[in-house]
Amino acid sequence: MRILVAEDDTASRLIIEAAVTSLGHECIKAISGEEAWRLFETVDVDVVISDRSMPGMDGIELCRRVRASNKDTYTYFIFLTIFDERADVISGMEAGADDYLFKPLDAGELKLRLHVASRVTALHRQLFRQAAELEQLNRRLFDQSRTDSLTGLGSRLKLNEDLDAIYAQLERYGRSYCAIMCDVDYFKAYNDNEGHLAGDRVLQLVARTLLSTCRNGDQIYRYGGEEFLILLPEQDLEAGLVAANRFRQAIQEIAIPHDGNPANGIVTISAGVASFSEPENKSIEGWLTEADAALYRAKQAGRNRVETHQQPSAVPEPSSKPSLVDIRTTVT
Incomplete structure (x- = not known):
């Protein structure tokens, strides 16, 4: 000693x-x-x-x-x-x-x-x-409980905690946020045709693509099943619409083959956008409900498109159909 x-x-x-x-x-x-x-x-x-x-x-x-x-x-x-x-x-x-x-x-x-x-x-x-x-x-247990085990994105527990913090910031500092609710088009058909393991690989690739397309400060979560939620701080509805189309385009460019998608035969996403700022008289739940309703309209309008809760006729950015690639080399 x-x-x-x-x-x-x-x-x-x-x-x-x-x-x-x-x-x-x-x-x-x-x-x-x-x-x-x-x-x-x-x-x-x-x-x-x-x-x-x-x-x-x-x-x-x-x-x-x-x-x-x-x-x-x-x-x-x-x-x-x-x-x-x-x-x-x-x-x-x-x-x-x-x-x-x-x-x-x-x-x-x-x-x-x-x-x-x-x-x-x-x-x-x-x-x-x-x-x-x-x-x-x-x-490690704290981090694991706040991370979705399949995609590595934030879990629902992490989302709930972050939403509480966001609401406090809205009240105290008058900040604004935009929410983008995304959903993989015809995902049930993909699982039925390719199997759930292949479906999981698609979700992982979609998650990584969304994450790599995010700006610093954006927050992304697996909302449930094939649904993802992206929160954009200090963004209005117009900026959120541009960002959502950027995410949609990034997924389309991966060109994952999807025989169950009758429109173009590849994996695509639809998205709904809603904004929230302090003066508005609504709750966090109401905000996310608006984004979810806009996503539903995007699905009803033909998929692979973006809608907002204030703009039911938002049109997707024009794009050419990318070439298909073998899913075994694309999805990991």
């Missing part, structure tokens, strides 16, 4: 150093409480052996500082005192000390105390490791 000895008396300090090193431990010496504290802040030590009575910073203050430190390991603290100061042992223990030794130093007593210190510090190191592992596990 590495042991810090704080002792202002030279003879006593040399005796303690000789005893500590004879037991196979590393000894660091300080001639005052102030020096001991500086060393403690810069060097990792397992044990502090400190005289209780020193000029300037005494052992009591040093012990209190050691106990209040933010180090992630436990330091065993032993007070040195003379026999007629036995009554002061209680005050030392109340300050945070673990044990005490009487002067003149007895080598056998020191060996016994250091055995105990070794066991206690080892136990604390184990507890610190377990606490760190538990914290990492809790963090």
